[in-house]
Amino acid sequence: MNLTDLLDSARKLRLGDDATCTLNPPLPEPEWLEAKARLESHVPALHPDLIALWRSCDGGDFFGLSIIGVQEADALWNDEGPDHKAVSFHNWGNGDFTYLVHAGDSVYPEGSVIGSNHDSGRGTAIVAPSLAEWFRRAIEETKRHGSVFHQWDYQQPGMNKVKGLYRPLFEKFKD
Numbered sequence: 001m002n003l004t005d006l007l008d009s010a011r012k013l014r015l016g017d018d019a020t021c022t023l024n025p026p027l028p029e030p031e032w033l034e035a036k037a038r039l040e041s042h043v044p045a046l047h048p049d050l051i052a053l054w055r056s057c058d059g060g061d062f063f064g065l066s067i068i069g070v071q072e073a074d075a076l077w078n079d080e081g082p083d084h085k086a087v088s089f090h091n092w093g094n095g096d097f098t099y100l101v102h103a104g105d106s107v108y109p110e111g112s113v114i115g116s117n118h119d120s121g122r123g124t125a126i127v128a129p130s131l132a133e134w135f136r137r138a139i140e141e142t143k144r145h146g147s148v149f150h151q152w153d154y155q156q157p158g159m160n161k162v163k164g165l166y167r168p169l170f171e172k173f174k175d
Contacts, residue, residue: 003052003132010135015063015142023057027070035070039087042075043102049111049131050087050100062135063142066091075102086114086124089131092150099124100131115169117151125172127165137165 001009010021027035032054039046050073059069073088085108086099095118104110113128128134141148141164153159154170 001132003049003135004056006132006135007053007056010062010139013063013139015139015146021060021062023060023062023067024069025058026055027058032070035073039070039073039075043087046087047100047102047111047131050089053089053131063138064147065138066093068097094118096151098127098134115151115166117169117173125169127168134165141165 007023011023014020026032036046036051036054050070053067054070057067059067059072061067068089068091072091075087085103085105086101088097088099090098092098097116099114099116101108101110101112101114104112108114108124108126109129111130112126113131113134114124115127116124128137138148145162145164149159149162149164149166151166151169151173154162154164154167155174
């Protein structure tokens with residue numbers, strides 16, 4: 001299932017009392033083009049998966065996860081690699097973001113999804129191989145556990161064997 005179809009079907013899902021998908025409608029064309037141009041002043045062209053996301057919705061709530069609209073999205077860069085190699089699409093609300101890799105390299109392939117850890121000062125880790133897979137895994141984790149766990153939820157008692165979307169980020173920075 002492609003990303004657009006996945007988001008359309010997710011809008012119809014109800015995964016519990018509080019787990020609903022209320023994504024905003026996409027921006028009208030003039031606003032979309034203006035926001036897209038702003039981001040593309042930092043990256044040569046938006047990744048096709050981000051275009052598909054933001055043409056399907058302009059952010060909103062995805063089963064408790066805050067999806068960023070195109071006007072709030074920002075580029076992430078790395079002083080040790082290509083500038084502006086990823087663009088944000090999810091915000092935890094605490095300074096941690098999730099990004100789609102735009103300009104890939106041997107560590108972070110193009111199209112992969114990385115989670116950030118603002119506390120560690122050590123950066124990011126891959127949490128999904130693609131944007132569609134990130135959304136699929138978020139749905140599955142919400143079905144299993146009622147929500148998607150934040151990376152630091154895994155340090156709680158009883159969580160040492162729990163698998164989840166952001167477990168790779170926790171494993172990278174737990175020491």
